[in-house]
Amino acid sequence: MWGGQVVQGATYRADGEIFDPASHRWSRVPDAPLEARSDQVAAWTGSRLLVWGGGVEGPKNRNTSFGDGASYDSATRRWSPMATAPIEPRILETGVWTGSRFLIWGGADTGARQVGNLTVPANIGSFPDEKGETEGAKLLSDGAAYDPSSNAWTPMASSPLRPRAGHVAVWTGREMLVWGGAGSEESGLAFRDGAAYKPATNTWRVIGNAPVHAGGRYTAVWTGKQMIVWGGPVGEGASYDPATNRWAVLPKSPLPSISTPSSVWTGRLMVIWGAPEDQEDPSQLAAKGAAFDPERDEWIPLAAAPTAPGLGQTAVWTGATMLVWGGFVGDGPFASGGTLDLRERSR
16 A cells, blocks of 8 residues: 545655555555655556556645656565656546556546545535635546556547546456546536547447446446446446447445445455445444345345445455455544455454
8 A cells, every 4th residue: 555645634645555464464665756645546567566646635735636656566675766657647547457558547637626535526626725716627538558567658549538537447358448437516527438448459439328327436346257337326336248338237236325435356246345425423434345246146245344444445355355444434544444254254
């Protein structure tokens, strides 16, 4: 883990830690050649951590988006700066790892509304500073591919999508699927459309509208056959099959709408975790989760986990367990986490 923001403050972080599930211990990552920031994109290549973009905001930080990045080699424990990217600085973009390239697309250049490291795509646009003045965000619809072996960038072809931020993206093995997101607060736009980018030919194709409500925060996984998206204003999902270019509605989930849902793909299940939006005691923000089995087309409720946060959290799949860490609960930061072992159905 690297970077982030202290909740309810203008303090941003430039440090990082590595967690070893086997020993249950943390180790410090050496300082990166990057300024402190939040909302950056990151990818793991199998040997390196790639970090790019992000930003800071607030009267003291003057709303800055970053267009630089660095890679961390876990074997040598050294950082290397990335070459200058051919795209504008941005936050709320997506980044996927193809096995050889880091594909970055979309986002906004300064002005996105944040609460800690919780970002609300539907409210991207202008927001008042301490003087009541506003500053708008420039939404983007371009992207670039980074090759860590040559430390070089290649611009992507123009996409058929309108500029947006807060969208989701997955890598299928051949294409990057981009879907959803939102426009500015002034426009009130929220998107249900998407597109597929093929790096081999540097071309895009359009994805039809998904059968879900636009707006809110969605999360997505690639199952090996289809992209599954879940979330939004009412807590619903759909699956997209690239082979047929068709969407299918997921059965109703046992989860309500979740503010910042996280998800992982286990190889069999899509596991979703987060805090429901409507809770009687906002200071507690108890998180919930469920797993969706696409082969059986059914949901599996998960046990509660008081140590696993549900707002602005990070979730990853290790191959055996899901790790959830960070974010915040109520009025304070949550510098702890939890592990979920689906084989034992325990926390």
